[in-house]
């Protein structure tokens with residue numbers, strides 16, 4: 330491996346942490362350590378500077394008020410945008426996903442986002458709450474995705490990003506696509522944590538961080554995550 | 570009380586009791602909800618009319634309200650008859666039934682669902698309202714927690730009037746909501762879950778914490794000095810004058826000592842001396858099956874209900890070191906369909922002991938425990954879980970419907 334210690338930053342848990350967001354940090358750390366990679370998890374509060382030297386950046390979901398505050402502080406700090414330019418893996422969930430775009434809607438008005446991903450978000454006709462599933466973009470090689478979504482926003486993708494997945498159940502961005510990716514930046518409405526139910530997505534982020542192909546990561550025993558995936562897909566097919 | 574009821578209200582009360590009795594006879598629960606519904610259709614003001622002239626306390630919060638209601642009832646029974654919704658039917662239908670069933674009770678202790686606090690304040694004109702804590706619970710359908718605190722604040726400002734609020738000084742959301750009231754008695758009831766109050770509910774700035782003290786770095790909202798607290802050493806509550814009241818609780822854990830402190834604070838506002846009230850709390854041995862001890866094939870199970878992250882953390886604080894632990898997780902409608910919150914619970918304290926996982930969503934738990942490096946086995950149901958552990962003590966922690974499933978296996982033990 331290229332790195333001695335993998336530094337995983339979880340941004341602004343004081344503002345953006347709902348629906349088990351901490352789990353994505355735990356899953357990444359677990360899957361890295363299981364392969365003998367040392368991990369330094371870092372929780373960066375919104376009154377702290379974001380380190381430039383981390384290897385993976387995570388940002389979670391939250392309510393309208395904290396989302397607007399977080400976007401403002403991230404714009405002022407600038408480090409997340411520089412990390413994206415430097416090709417560092419970023420995983421953003423829900424409110425964190427929306428604020429990576431050009432604009433998002435909170436507290437009844439539009440706010441400027443970080444413009445890291447070419448997309449914009451507004452309010453949908455109703456809250457999207459429930460299981461979500463989809464076929465991930467084939468280039469990512471992660472197969473079908475499964476998660477739980479809970480958001481009022483809808484997201485419209487621009488030319489410079491691709492959807493993370495084509496929706497087969499649930500709403501995602503707009504009922505047709507879910508999430509977005511460009512370079513090593515991934516945004517998704519799957520919370521809860523998405524990485525526990527999609528270990529290949531976790532491994533993709535790890536592979537990007539250490540500079541290898543995902544196939545080069547030593548395989549793990551994924552009996553339980555695979556069983557969970559099977560159960561969730563089966564529950565969806567039974568309800569449709 | 571009933572002597573002053575209008576003929577219409579008396580008729581509504583009779584129908585309510587009949588409906589509740591029929592529901593019980595046909596095995597559909599204790600009839601509180603259906604009875605209350607029938608009564609309120611006939612007389613929409615029934616709750617208000619039944620509450621009139623009584624001394625009422627409302628008890629609300631995310632966790633501990635059923636137990637605190639039981640403790641408070643036990644304490645108030647020192648001075649009179651008490652009407653209470655002891656079966657956890659904590660919405661207006663349940664409150665109406667509780668009052669209708671106890672027409673002679675001068676006092677009423679009503680556990681109140683967080684979303685109905687305003688309605689109950691208006692309908693029951695309580696003498697005291699006890700506010701325990703607010704934390705994330707069933708997020709896929711309930712109002713988010715800061716919004717709920719804001720709603721409470723608004724409600725209390727509009728309706729608290731002559732009511733005295735007994736509130737948890739350790740929970741910033743509770744302090745913010747209660748601080749609009751004229752009369753507040755603060756209890757250091759603790760906070761096992763701080764993630765929902767990292768930032769100030771009043772202004773959004775950071776909260777600094779120094780030991781148990783907390784303060785907003787911007788607007789000055791801070792922890793009020795508590796009049797009641799749980800003693801640092803031993804099992805006791807310390808009152809406003811520094812006097813120490815020994816407890817001999819049959820329920821485990823620091824959180825139940827805090828619930829006892831709240832109950833004693835409430836009871837003293839009704840004129841019950843804590844010296845008289847404290848020993849009465851020992852009579853509470855289980856609460857609708859919670860903390861109940863049951864036995865099968867030499868396995869002595871203690872049943873713990875934990876519905877949300879704060880509840881699970883509190884249970885892990887209560888369980889004995891050593892014995893095997895059975896964890897059961899469901900995600901049916903009343904539990905919330907979203908199991909994400911299990912990632913907000915730290916399971917590492919279970920490391921090194923025997924852990925058995927069951928419930929509809931046992932696979933979710935299995936993945937969660939694997940991430941925390943906790944060894945576990947997965948079984949189909951509580952019977953299989955019992956067979957999987959050796960004779961001796963066993964701790965069982967389950968969320969709402971999973972708990973009811975376990976309770977059903979033991980004839981709905983109370």
Ligand SMILES: [Zn+2]
Pocket residue numbers: 769770771772773774785786787788789790
């Ligand atoms: Zn403040």
